[in-house]
Amino acid sequence: MRDRDRKPKFHRSEAAGKRADKGPRPRRDGGRPPWRGREGAADDTVILYGWHTVTAALANPGRRLRKLFLTENAARRLAEEKIEIRITPEIVRPNLIDQRLGPDAVHQGLLAEADPLDSPDIDTLPQEGIVLVLDQITDPHNVGAIMRSAAAFAVKAIVTTARHSPEATGVLAKSASGALELVPLVTVQNLARALTEMNERGFMTVGLDSQGEENLGAVALQQPLALVLGAEGKGLRQLTRDTCSVVARLDMPGEIKSLNVSNAAVLALYIGASRLGLM
Structure with a gap:
């Protein structure tokens, strides 16, 4: 094989540079913000999930909720039990909550992101x-x-x-x-x-x-x-x-x-x- 027919070899850094010229790789998470581990958010967001945990937070006027994710069944149950929802929820499939928390978390179709509660002196x-x-x-x-x-x-x-x-x-x-x-x-x-x-x-x-x-x-x-x-x-x-x-x-x-x-x-x-x- 003649020299001009051989493909050029790159060192690791050179290859990385060539890849960088093409722009960043597409994100596989659909652009969602990263969560810390499987349970915490990337900031100080408190993660609440499960029926008793989330409904207690909804009933606590001192708890500021940022986001509320509900499955259709959970939303229906909240309505049937006349539990007031203080924030407009996002209706999602159960597997989305599974992805956020991991398969072992028993969330019962409810997931909330909230501010931490104040710590008394x-x-x-x-x-x-x-x-x-x-x-x-x-x-x-x-x-x-x-x-x-x-x-x-x-x-x-x-x-x-x-x-x-x-x-x-x-x-x-x-x-x-x-x-x-x-x-x-x-x-x-x-x-x-x-x-x-x-x-x-x-x-x-x-x-x-x-x-x-x-x-x-x-x-x-x-x-x-x-x-x-x-x-x-x-x-x-x-x-x-x-x-x-x-x-x-x-x-x-x-x-x-x-x-x-x-x-x-x-x-x-x-x-x-x-x-x-x-x-």
């Missing part, structure tokens, strides 16, 4: 009832389940850290089953400092730990009460333990002596609400 916590404090619990399923139980027991607020805690969106919101709209979520930078402030404001801060000095059922509880829960495995951090006014345990009669953190929260809330006469 620690000094606005009411001086009565029960508050939950979460020490670096990172699993969104657990936090969502805790929020659902908190709503059932009329918890005044949940205090959590800005870091080492899941965002109030996606799986957490779905697991909370609407409780995200009912229980204020207070985000703090330093948990020990927040507990110290709560102690100074008259809260009884009770840390829950398997190595606690006494059983929670035997502690003389008083309002306002803050129940402090640690992450599974690690439990409460040492500084958190030291800052709580009491560290108590949950005694179990069976062979297994520990509970999943969301189950421990339910039991602690039941004991606390019963002892304080809140039931």
Whole structure:
């Protein structure tokens, strides 16, 4: 073969340059804005999906909705149950919502994009009832389940850290089953400092730990009460333990002596609400 008949060879950078001359490649996503992962948007948009989660958001005047995607069946059910829709929805096929959330998300034909809710300040916590404090619990399923139980027991607020805690969106919101709209979520930078402030404001801060000095059922509880829960495995951090006014345990009669953190929260809330006469 003669030299002039051979096709020229390009280095990798040269080939890329030749491709760039032809303009950008067409986008396969149809030009839709990218979503962060399968659940979050590229900005601070809160993703809400599922019947209870979205209808609770629709009923919350403090929640600003940006977009609402409904399947025909979901739109029909909202109309039948006379649930007010505060925003013009976009009627879509179920597979579009599947594409946004992934095939494992049980969305029931509802998906909303919304603004985050405001986080109250620690000094606005009411001086009565029960508050939950979460020490670096990172699993969104657990936090969502805790929020659902908190709503059932009329918890005044949940205090959590800005870091080492899941965002109030996606799986957490779905697991909370609407409780995200009912229980204020207070985000703090330093948990020990927040507990110290709560102690100074008259809260009884009770840390829950398997190595606690006494059983929670035997502690003389008083309002306002803050129940402090640690992450599974690690439990409460040492500084958190030291800052709580009491560290108590949950005694179990069976062979297994520990509970999943969301189950421990339910039991602690039941004991606390019963002892304080809140039931």
